Amino acid sequence: MSEIxxxxxxxxxxxxxxxxxxxxxxxSVWQRLRFDYVTLFxxxxxxxxxxxxxxAPWLAPMDPDKSSMAYRLRPVGYRNFMLGTxxxxxxxxxxxxxxxxxxxxxGILPVMLSTLxxxxxxxxxxxxxxxxxxxxxxxxxxxxxxxxxxLAIAISGSLGGGITNQLLTLTVVLIPPLCRVAETATTQVxxxxxxxxxxxxxxxxxxxxxxxxxxxxxxxxxxxxxTLVSVSIIxxxxxxxxxxxxxxxxxxxxxMLATLRQSIYVQPLVSxxxxxxxxxxxxxxxxxxxxxxxxxxxxx
Amino acid sequence: MSDLxxxxxAAADPRDRGGPAQPMLIVDGFKKYFPIRAxxxxxxxxxxxAVDDVSFFVMKGETLGIVGESGCGxxxxxxxxxxLIRKDAGQLILDGDLVGEASGILLDGLxxxxxxxxxxxxxxxxxxxxxxxSIAYGPRVQGASRQVARQQAxxxxxxxxxxxNLFGQRYAHELSGGQKQRVNIARALALDPRLLxxxxxxxxxxxxxxxxxxxxxxxxxxxxxxxxxxxxxxxHVVRYISDRVMVMYLGQLVEIGPVDTIYEDPKHPYTQxxxxxxxxMDPHERVxxxxxxxxxxxxxxxxxxxxxxxxxxxxxDVCKTTSPGLGDVLRLSPKQHLAACHMxxxxxxxxxxxxxxx
Numbered sequence: 037m038s039e040i041x042x043x044x045x046x047x048x049x050x051x052x053x054x055x056x057x058x059x060x061x062x063x064s065v066w067q068r069l070r071f072d073y074v075t076l077f078x079x080x081x082x083x084x085x086x087x088x089x090x091x092a093p094w095l096a097p098m099d100p101d102k103s104s105m106a107y108r109l110r111p112v113g114y115r116n117f118m119l120g121t122x123x124x125x126x127x128x129x130x131x132x133x134x135x136x137x138x139x140x141x142x143g144i145l146p147v148m149l150s151t152l153x154x155x156x157x158x159x160x161x162x163x164x165x166x167x168x169x170x171x172x173x174x175x176x177x178x179x180x181x182x183x184x185x186x187l188a189i190a191i192s193g194s195l196g197g198g199i200t201n202q203l204l205t206l207t208v209v210l211i212p213p214l215c216r217v218a219e220t221a222t223t224q225v226x227x228x229x230x231x232x233x234x235x236x237x238x239x240x241x242x243x244x245x246x247x248x249x250x251x252x253x254x255x256x257x258x259x260x261x262x263t264l265v266s267v268s269i270i271x272x273x274x275x276x277x278x279x280x281x282x283x284x285x286x287x288x289x290x291x292m293l294a295t296l297r298q299s300i301y302v303q304p305l306v307s308x309x310x311x312x313x314x315x316x317x318x319x320x321x322x323x324x325x326x327x328x329x330x331x332x333x334x335x336x
Numbered sequence: 337m338s339d340l341x342x343x344x345x346a347a348a349d350p351r352d353r354g355g356p357a358q359p360m361l362i363v364d365g366f367k368k369y370f371p372i373r374a375x376x377x378x379x380x381x382x383x384x385x386a387v388d389d390v391s392f393f394v395m396k397g398e399t400l401g402i403v404g405e406s407g408c409g410x411x412x413x414x415x416x417x418x419x420l421i422r423k424d425a426g427q428l429i430l431d432g433d434l435v436g437e438a439s440g441i442l443l444d445g446l447x448x449x450x451x452x453x454x455x456x457x458x459x460x461x462x463x464x465x466x467x468x469x470s471i472a473y474g475p476r477v478q479g480a481s482r483q484v485a486r487q488q489a490x491x492x493x494x495x496x497x498x499x500x501n502l503f504g505q506r507y508a509h510e511l512s513g514g515q516k517q518r519v520n521i522a523r524a525l526a527l528d529p530r531l532l533x534x535x536x537x538x539x540x541x542x543x544x545x546x547x548x549x550x551x552x553x554x555x556x557x558x559x560x561x562x563x564x565x566x567x568x569x570x571x572h573v574v575r576y577i578s579d580r581v582m583v584m585y586l587g588q589l590v591e592i593g594p595v596d597t598i599y600e601d602p603k604h605p606y607t608q609x610x611x612x613x614x615x616x617m618d619p620h621e622r623v624x625x626x627x628x629x630x631x632x633x634x635x636x637x638x639x640x641x642x643x644x645x646x647x648x649x650x651x652x653d654v655c656k657t658t659s660p661g662l663g664d665v666l667r668l669s670p671k672q673h674l675a676a677c678h679m680x681x682x683x684x685x686x687x688x689x690x691x692x693x694x
Contacts, residue, residue, distance in 0.1 A: 060466075061464050061465070228459045228460075229454040229455075229456055229459045229460035230459065230460050230461055230462045230470070232415075232418075232420050232454070232460075233452070233454060233460055233520075233523065233524075234473065234477075235420060236418050236419075236420060236450075236451065236452055237473065237474035237477045237478070237526075237527060238448070238477060238478065239473070239474075239477040240477075243477060247462075247465075247473060248462050248465075251462070251464045251465070252462070252463065252464055
């Protein structure tokens with residue numbers, strides 16, 4: 037009995053049952069995140085940007101596509117134009133709000149899709165190993181062989197422009213890196229003894245994957261995915277810039293940046309505004325992913 | 337006598353199917369060769385004979401110690417028993433039932449009866465699961481409700497000396513090595529097993545904690561009527577805990593017998609050398625020269641004849657050509673002592689062999 041005493045000598049005087057609530061993994065992640073003010077601030081910024089995009093029709097002071105030859109390239113704060121006007125005399129603020137709808141969709145949706153698809157392939161490849169791993173990972177390597185922007189241009193070029201095709205392109209481009217991260221994490225977890233211990237209880241593969249593997253794989257994958265949001269926005273902007281994304285009258289941050297670049301000497305601040313929007317969004321996502329990584333590491 | 341008493345105890349066990357004389361576990365001719373693949377087409381170029389035709393049995397209520405150098409196949413054998421890796425040949429009979437065959441009990445039944453405590457206490461616990469959930473996982477898998485499984489996990493934690501209110505919601509990294517190993521033991525007990533395989537279960541612990549865990553293992557063995565297979569390279573610990581000992585060398589069984597007989601009168605030169613390596617409490621009896629020099633030969637191309645002949649001090653011509661048999665291990669009585677050495681077998685051709693069967 038002596039060893040029992042030795043282990044529990046730190047027992048508090050008060051009734052410990054009420055003091056120890058059931059802890060869940062996500063609960064403890066939130067406990068850590070609560071006091072990380074930088075991450076919380078960045079989360080708020082992202083929410084603000086998302087909200088402004090969602091409510092663009094109500095927030096925008098003017099029609100984003102209505103041009104006016106009389107008011108071309110006005111500076112920031114000119115009359116009703118809070119952020120000035122572009123080279124066709126359209127209100128920059130309205131275009132920025134509407135453009136956020138497309139740019140954020142391009143940032144978030146492809147990442148979500150490719151996290152699901154790439155993550156699934158990666159976990160399957162990592163858990164089963166052998167020939168299945170070989171087949172999946174070598175296919176991914178083929179995609180890896182091209183620089184991502186080149187791959188995006190190639191796919192987009194063959195599919196043609198348009199929002200759906202751009203979404204598809206970005207999803208395909210982002211699958212291989214996410215698959216690789218998921219595969220690496222799964223391979224590490226699979227060889228750990230606790231997976232063997234779970235197998236020896238007679239658990240099904242599904243149960244082991246969900247209870248023991250995914251929970252250890254999900255945090256590196258999620259963290260990596262959140263860094264990809266900004267990559268995806270920038271890739272989408274690049275495609276639009278090259279004319280492979282949305283077509284001209286539609287507002288999109290990348291497209292705005294592309295068309296305004298000729299006016300950089302006339303109205304430098306106005307021309308930079310879409311770029312600033314992209315920058316702020318991607319920095320916010322990167323910092324959130326940093327905070328998330330710290331919060332998800334139970335050992336920290 | 338202790339064997340007999342243990343057997344009588346086991347007879348009262350409602351889980352018992354084969355009666356007290358039926359061994360808990362019979363292992364017949366286990367083989368595991370790991371392929372070595374190389375080259376462009378990943379062809380199999382050779383194989384590692386990790387476990388090569390090993391047979392033994394474990395009586396109900398006894399503790400069978402397995403000793404041997406690193407790489408002799410102890411852990412592979414444990415994983416084969418747990419069906420964590422597929423065996424190449426051999427049969428497993430659990431309390432009279434053939435495991436995994438059409439006519440025998442299913443693997444699921446084996447899983448509940450046979451559990452294992454792993455060596456590396458930290459990698460054997462899921463880092464992102466509170467330990468209460470780690471322990472409750474087995475019962476959950478076997479169909480217990482969340483409440484029942486949790487209750488069971490808590491009572492098991494108490495059994496291994498951890499206060500569930502204090503430790504239940506902790507993560508593995510918040511525990512010490514000894515506490516982690518207690519959790520591992522609790523998890524192994526969660527399915528109410530009858531045989532526990534302890535694969536170097538105390539080897540990574542410091543000496544005082546090791547003693548605590550060994551005491552704990554002794555207590556729960558009595559309380560839960562368990563049978564142990566205790567794998568270790570620590571000969572002192574094996575002597576302390578085991579009823580019988582088997583010695584492995586290069587994937588094969590070289591000697592098996594009651595613990596005192598083996599420790600006091602080892603027959604196989606390898607066992608003798610292993611025992612000579614033990615450190616003595618008396619500083620005057622210092623071990624200066626290593627009784628065994630060099631590494632064991634490659635299990636890919638084991639030496640012909642006796643596998644130990646490359647390192648054996650008593651090697652003769654017969655050892656290099658003829659592989660010494662061990663005798664019929666499965667017909668052995670638990671009291672008997674067998675060694676796979678030409679010096680033991682009468683008329684084997686070795687100059688030290690006895691003339692007649694003893």
